[in-house]
Amino acid sequence: MANPITLWLKRVLPHTLLARSLLIIVMPLILLQVISTWVFYDRHWSTMTKRLSLGVAGDIAMVIDQRAFARSEAELARINVLTLWNTELQAEFHKGEILPNQPAVDLVGTFDDILRDALRERVRRPFHIHWPEGKERDVLVRVQLADGVLDVVIPRQRLFSSTTYVFILWMVGSSLVLFAVATVFMRNQVRPIRRLATAADSFGKGRDVADFRLEGAVEVRQAAAAFLQMRDRIRRQLQQRTDMLSGVSHDLRTPLTRMKLQLAMLGGSPEVDDLKADVTEMERMIEGYLAFARGEGGEAPVPTELNELLSDVVAAARREGMPVDLRLDGPIRLPVRPQAFRRSIGNLIANAGRYGKHVWVSAAKHDDSVEILIDDDGPGIPSEQREEVFRPFFRLEGSRNPETGGVGLGLTIARDVLRGHGGELTLDESPKGGLRACVRLPA
Numbered sequence: 001m002a003n004p005i006t007l008w009l010k011r012v013l014p015h016t017l018l019a020r021s022l023l024i025i026v027m028p029l030i031l032l033q034v035i036s037t038w039v040f041y042d043r044h045w046s047t048m049t050k051r052l053s054l055g056v057a058g059d060i061a062m063v064i065d066q067r068a069f070a071r072s073e074a075e076l077a078r079i080n081v082l083t084l085w086n087t088e089l090q091a092e093f094h095k096g097e098i099l100p101n102q103p104a105v106d107l108v109g110t111f112d113d114i115l116r117d118a119l120r121e122r123v124r125r126p127f128h129i130h131w132p133e134g135k136e137r138d139v140l141v142r143v144q145l146a147d148g149v150l151d152v153v154i155p156r157q158r159l160f161s162s163t164t165y166v167f168i169l170w171m172v173g174s175s176l177v178l179f180a181v182a183t184v185f186m187r188n189q190v191r192p193i194r195r196l197a198t199a200a201d202s203f204g205k206g207r208d209v210a211d212f213r214l215e216g217a218v219e220v221r222q223a224a225a226a227f228l229q230m231r232d233r234i235r236r237q238l239q240q241r242t243d244m245l246s247g248v249s250h251d252l253r254t255p256l257t258r259m260k261l262q263l264a265m266l267g268g269s270p271e272v273d274d275l276k277a278d279v280t281e282m283e284r285m286i287e288g289y290l291a292f293a294r295g296e297g298g299e300a301p302v303p304t305e306l307n308e309l310l311s312d313v314v315a316a317a318r319r320e321g322m323p324v325d326l327r328l329d330g331p332i333r334l335p336v337r338p339q340a341f342r343r344s345i346g347n348l349i350a351n352a353g354r355y356g357k358h359v360w361v362s363a364a365k366h367d368d369s370v371e372i373l374i375d376d377d378g379p380g381i382p383s384e385q386r387e388e389v390f391r392p393f394f395r396l397e398g399s400r401n402p403e404t405g406g407v408g409l410g411l412t413i414a415r416d417v418l419r420g421h422g423g424e425l426t427l428d429e430s431p432k433g434g435l436r437a438c439v440r441l442p443a
């Protein structure tokens with residue numbers, strides 16, 4: 001059992017290389033920002049705001065104390081004017097008024113708390129902080145004095161610094177720019193890897209890899225070069241195998257023809273007839289193999305409408321008198337080697353027609369695969385022999401009688417061709433009673 005946390009992490013963390021590398025870049029960036037914002041806010045901004053508030057509160061206390069010593073209305077007025085000039089605070093006295101009983105602040109926020117604490121510390125009288133509506137730049141502080149209420153309008157810029165937001169804005173903005181630049185660069189790094197993956201995938205499906213070239217970082221180039229070498233080696237090996245086998249088959253034909261001639265001159269005894277039949281069968285086997293090897297080389301995959309191809313093959317089988325049902329399920333377009341593909345599907349339909357009375361062919365496209373089913377109502381193949389029949393020249397009947405069938409290469413060839421397309425051919429029991437050949441190709 002895997003650790004549930006590991007499983008959860010696996011599910012949550014991004015899966016593509018691009019997303020992962022961006023995460024690796026972005027995570028420290030965000031962490032750095034959070035830490036520096038926190039340090040800035042906690043150590044710098046709040047201390048500074050506290051000092052500013054204390055300053056303003058001190059000014060207000062100063063005004064109040066000055067007023068206590070004033071002996072005339074004129075002197076009071078002068079104090080107000082001087083206050084405005086020197087401290088930007090606008091003071092106005094309302095004689096006889098009493099502050100209503102209410103909390104000291106309108107809003108509750110860090111800033112109000114700081115100002116409230118400062119006023120409590122310096123003014124030491126009942127007060128009320130009020131944020132006047134429509135006047136975004138001011139704060140109104142009302143202080144209860146012995147004979148009335150003193151209103152002091154404070155410009156907000158005396159209380160806190162507006163550069164804080166600029167600081168955060170710069171930080172967020174610059175990291176967004178960094179992130180964008182990183183995304184562009186990382187995408188360029190990831191692209192060659194993605195191309196290599198696509199190329200390897202296409203090659204596995206027997207398709208051509210158009211204009212694949214070495215690009216990207218050294219490691220990616222190395223992997224791509226290794227892939228190209230491997231591809232060429234595999235191609236060479238396949239070619240060599242086909243060339244060798246067809247060479248051998250071809251060379252066997254000459255002695256066989258000679259043997260046939262000699263047998264013809266021996267006249268007709270039962271032993272000679274048996275030998276003749278054997279030689280004829282060998283000849284057929286070799287012809288069968290040569291026909292296969294000839295079709296192997298050189299054909300390039302082309303985008304094909306699978307439905308058209310299947311309809312063609314089925315039509316050909318019907319012309320030979322086979323009752324074939326064809327069921328197609330929406331258009332399917334795939335790059336295939338048309339001749340070879342046609343032959344392998346043809347082989348499967350021929351088998352079904354030979355061993356059954358009726359043949360059903362259907363094709364359907366799934367998410368990432370295409371499935372072609374060929375069913376018949378014949379005797380089927382016992383499950384323990386469903387792999388053996390793929391062996392070259394293997395035939396269930398055992399007899400080598402040409403009337404009852406072919407040479408036993410049909411399934412071998414079909415599977416070889418389909419695997420060359422990155423697909424697979426399997427045999428199964430058919431719901432129709434006979435054998436089901438199931439072709440599965442990568443879409």
Ligand SMILES: Nc1ncnc2c1ncn2[C@@H]1O[C@H](COP(=O)(O)OP(=O)(O)OP(=O)(O)O)[C@@H](O)[C@H]1O
Nearest residue numbers: 351352355380389395396406407408409410411435
């Ligand atoms: N649809 C089927 N129903 C029952 N048996 C089958 C079916 N298809 C194939 N077989 C068995 O599998 C054997 C191998 O099939 P394969 O197509 O390779 O050779 P073949 O049909 O005998 O000859 P060839 O196809 O080369 O002319 C057949 O001889 C037959 O015994």
Ligand SMILES: [Mg+2]
Nearest residue numbers: 351406410411
């Ligand atoms: Mg066959």
